[in-house]
Amino acid sequence: MPANLPPEYFEAEKKFKQAATLAEKLAALDDLIASVPKHKGTDKLRADLRRRVSQLNKEALALKKSKKGGRDSLYNIQREGAAQLALVGFPNTGKSSLLACLTNAQPVIADYPLSTVLPLPGMMPFEDIHIQLVDLPPIGNDSTDGWVSGILRTTDALVLVLDLGDEPDAQAALIVEQVGRWNIHVTGRDVEGRPGLYKRALIVANKKDLPGADENSEALKRKWGATLPVIAVSVHRKENLEDLKRAIFDVSGIIRVYSKPPGKEPDYSLPFTIRSGSTVIELAERVHKDFATKLKYARIWGSARFDGQKVEKNHVLKDRDVVELHV
Ligand SMILES: Nc1nc2c(ncn2[C@@H]2O[C@H](COP(=O)(O)OP(=O)(O)OP(=O)(O)O)[C@@H](O)[C@H]2O)c(=O)[nH]1
Ligand SMILES: [Mg+2]
Numbered sequence: 001m002p003a004n005l006p007p008e009y010f011e012a013e014k015k016f017k018q019a020a021t022l023a024e025k026l027a028a029l030d031d032l033i034a035s036v037p038k039h040k041g042t043d044k045l046r047a048d049l050r051r052r053v054s055q056l057n058k059e060a061l062a063l064k065k066s067k068k069g070g071r072d073s074l075y076n077i078q079r080e081g082a083a084q085l086a087l088v089g090f091p092n093t094g095k096s097s098l099l100a101c102l103t104n105a106q107p108v109i110a111d112y113p114l115s116t117v118l119p120l121p122g123m124m125p126f127e128d129i130h131i132q133l134v135d136l137p138p139i140g141n142d143s144t145d146g147w148v149s150g151i152l153r154t155t156d157a158l159v160l161v162l163d164l165g166d167e168p169d170a171q172a173a174l175i176v177e178q179v180g181r182w183n184i185h186v187t188g189r190d191v192e193g194r195p196g197l198y199k200r201a202l203i204v205a206n207k208k209d210l211p212g213a214d215e216n217s218e219a220l221k222r223k224w225g226a227t228l229p230v231i232a233v234s235v236h237r238k239e240n241l242e243d244l245k246r247a248i249f250d251v252s253g254i255i256r257v258y259s260k261p262p263g264k265e266p267d268y269s270l271p272f273t274i275r276s277g278s279t280v281i282e283l284a285e286r287v288h289k290d291f292a293t294k295l296k297y298a299r300i301w302g303s304a305r306f307d308g309q310k311v312e313k314n315h316v317l318k319d320r321d322v323v324e325l326h327v
Helices: 007-018 022-035 040-069 095-102 142-154 168-181 213-224 241-252 280-287 289-294
Strands: 084-089 120-126 129-135 157-163 184-187 197-206 230-232 254-259 272-275 297-301 309-311 321-326
Touching: 007 022, 022 040, 084 095, 084 142, 084 168, 084 241, 095 120, 095 129, 095 157, 095 197, 095 241, 120 241, 129 241, 142 184, 157 168, 157 184, 157 241, 168 184, 168 197, 168 213, 197 213, 197 241, 213 230, 230 241, 254 280, 272 280, 280 289, 280 297, 280 321
Parallel strands: 084 129, 084 157, 157 197, 184 197, 197 230, 254 321
Antiparallel strands: 120 129, 254 272, 297 309, 297 321
C-alpha cells in the first residue's frame, strides 16, 4: 500500500467494500480511482484498480445478457402455480383467445395467422388453486418449432386447441403426428414404463358457435373420445368454460390435499398440491422432511371408507382428501 493516500481514498474504499450491486461497485471504484494521486508510488495501485473495473464491466455485461438479451430467458417460462399446461394448435384456432378469457394475461388476438410469436403465460384460477397456462405460436412453423417443442417437453400437460369450423378431426391427427415427430406421445392417462415421452393431453374444440360445429364436435368425440378427453367450447359465447377449467385441472395430473393437525380443524386455506397417485408418505415428505421418517400412520377424511379412518403410509390419496399425519 503506497504511503500518503488522502482520506478520500479510504472513504471511497469503504464505500466500495459496502457496495451490494455491480453498479454500486463500479461507481465506488470510479471514486476510488479518482481519489488516488497520480505519481510513481501509486502506479501499481492504479493499474490494479483499472483491472478491477474491467473485470466488473465484464460481469455486468454477462449479467445483462442473461437477464434480457439472452434467447433462453425470452423463450423460457418461469413455472408458477400448481401445474403448467401449454396451449398447442394450428394458426387461428383461438389459443390466445382462450388464454385471455381464462387468465389475467393479455395476448395479441387477431384474425390473421401467426399472431403469437412468443410464449406468454397466464394464471388460471381454479377453485382454491392457480394453474399456469402458456400460450404458444402455432406448431408446424420452422422458426419457432425448436423452442416450442422444448416447452412441450417440460410442461405438465398439453391443451390441444382445435377450430370446429376447420376440419377439427384432421387438425387433431396432424397435431398428434407433429408432436410425435418430437417423440412426445399424447395420452389421456399416465403411462409408465413405455419408451418415449408421454404427456397427458386434452382436446379443446373451440368455436362451438360456428355453423356445423355441433356435428363436427360429435364426430370428434366419436373418433378421439376413447383416447383423449374432448370438450367443445366457444370462447366468444363463453360456453362450457367452467367445464373446461375442471377438465384442465383433471388433466394436469395433480390433486389437492389438506393437512390437519391431530385434534384441530383442517387448514383449508392452503392445499398441498401433489401428483395424482401420491401416497400418504409422499405427502408427509412434502409437509416436512422429518415427517416422512417419523410418520407412524395417518387418518383420512374423504377417500377412505369412513371418515377419520386410519390408513397405512402407502395409501393412495385422492383430490380434496383431508389428512391427519401422526408422527
Ligand atoms: N367464432 C369464433 N371465433 C373465435 C372464437 N375464439 C377465437 N375466435 C377468433 O379466432 C381468431 C384467432 O384467434 P386467436 O386467439 O388469435 O388464435 P390463435 O390460435 O392464438 O392464433 P395464432 O396465434 O396465430 O396461432 C380471432 O379472430 C378470434 O376472434 C370463438 O369461440 N368463436
Ligand atoms: Mg395466438
